[in-house]
Structure formats: structure tokens, C-alpha cells
Amino acid sequence: MLLNIKFDVLGRHINMILRAIKQKDNLLYGVGNRCNDASYILFLDYDNTPLDWVTEEIRLLQRRYNTKLGTAYLFKTRKGIHALFLEKNDIDDIIEMMRITSSDKQHKEIPLYYGRRIWVLRGSPKKDEELMYLGCLTSLGTTQSVMRSNAHKKYLQLLYTIPESDFYRGSGFDDENELTLAYYHVGKDDA
Numbered sequence: 654m655l656l657n658i659k660f661d662v663l664g665r666h667i668n669m670i671l672r673a674i675k676q677k678d679n680l681l682y683g684v685g686n687r688c689n690d691a692s693y694i695l696f697l698d699y700d701n702t703p704l705d706w707v708t709e710e711i712r713l714l715q716r717r718y719n720t721k722l723g724t725a726y727l728f729k730t731r732k733g734i735h736a737l738f739l740e741k742n743d744i745d746d747i748i749e750m751m752r753i754t755s756s757d758k759q760h761k762e763i764p765l766y767y768g769r770r771i772w773v774l775r776g777s778p779k780k781d782e783e784l785m786y787l788g789c790l791t792s793l794g795t796t797q798s799v800m801r802s803n804a805h806k807k808y809l810q811l812l813y814t815i816p817e818s819d820f821y822r823g824s825g826f827d828d829e830n831e832l833t834l835a836y837y838h839v840g841k842d843d844a
Contacts, residue, residue: 656670656671657671658670683834684773684776684805684808684832684834685773685832685835686772686773686774687770688805688827688829688832689831689832690741690827692742692743694738694742694747694802695742695747695750695751696736696737696760696772697735697736697756697760698733698735698774699733699734699755699756700733700757701732702733702734704727704734708790710755711736712790714750714754715790715794718746718750718794719793719794720799721750721799722740722750722794723739723740723791723792723799724739724789724790724792724819724820725738725789725792726739726786726789726815727789728784728785728787728813729786729787730784734787735774735775737774739801739802739826740799740800741800760772771833771835776808784812785813786814786815788819789815800827801825801826801827802826802827802829802832803826803827803828803829803830804830804831805832806820806826808832
């Protein structure tokens with residue numbers, strides 16, 4: 654339910670929006686894409702999108718941003734595919750990269766709408782789902798000058814069985830070990 658109240662007070666226009674949201678009671682966790690040095694890595698969330706479509710789009714991204722994006726790591730979820738890159742970029746580049754994809758619109762826009770400037774990919778399973786590592790798509794570009802997030806790499810290694818050989822290509826890793834974890838609620842219908 655949405656209620657939009659508009660009125661004028663002392664020559665100023667006041668606009669208040671009130672929303673009633675269904676209570677969400679299933680606690681999930683995820684990891685944020687912001688690094689400690691204020692750079693970001695690219696997270697993409699594809700819902701109900703075939704793997705071949707996601708693969709083609711990631712290949713296009715890798716070609717277009719061949720000096721900024723390296724290997725993409727793909728994960729199967731109940732509703733789709735998560736993709737992430739470990740290369741660190743500035744916020745403007747991340748927003749531009751996200752906007753040209755067919756990644757989930759809410760995933761792309763809600764952090765900007767609320768001014769959070771951090772995107773989260775779920776790490777905990779919903780219901781009986783198990784997030785599964787599908788593999789990586791190695792870039793043919795040259796990202797030697799772009800540093801990669803060591804903290805995010807370690808996170809992936811803790812959660813999934815990813816061969817070390819999937820991490821060897823591209824530039825080096827930074828020395829960071831800390832990352833942002835996010836906890837959030839989803840409703841029963843989403844669980």
C-alpha cells in the first residue's frame with residue numbers, strides 16, 4: 654500500500670510518501686560489493702534468465718570493459734544466476750556497467766534509490782536451495798593494472814569449492830581481508 658501526501662507549509666511544498674510493507678521474517682545474509690578502499694567490484698543478479706543469455710551478456714561486458722573486468726564467477730540460485738567479478742573499479746564505472754546489463758532491475762536500482770551505494774549478493778540459501786558454483790568465464794582482455802579484491806576471493810573460497818586455478822588469471826590481489834556483510838529479511842513467499 655502506498656500513500657502520497659502533498660501539502661504546502663510556509664511557502665514550501667511538502668511531499669511525504671508512506672508505504673506499508675508486508676512483514677519479512679526470514680533472515681538471510683549476503684556480502685556487499687564495496688571494498689575498504691572505497692572501490693567496488695561488480696555484482697550482477699539475473700532472475701529467470703537462461704545461462705546462455707547470461708554468458709553472452711558477460712562476454713559482451715568483458716569485451717567492452719576489457720581493461721576493467723576480468724574473470725566472471727557464476728553461481729546458480731533457485732531463480733537464476735549470480736555473477737561477480739573481483740576487479741576493483743570506481744562507483745561510476747560499476748553503475749555504468751550494471752545499467753547496460755539485463756541484470757535484475759531492483760538489484761541495480763534500489764541501492765541508488767535509497768542512497769546506500771552498496772550492492773549485496775545473497776550468500777545464504779533460501780528454503781532448501783543450495784547456491785552452487787557453476788564456473789568462471791575468463792576474460793580475454795588485459796586487466797593487469799587493475800587490482801582485485803582479496804577479501805571477496807577468500808569469501809568465495811569459504812562458501813564454495815572453487816579451484817585455485819580459477820583465480821590465477823588477471824591482475825594481482827590487494828592485501829585486504831575484511832568485507833561488508835549484510836543481513837536482511839525476506840518474506841515467507843520469497844523464502
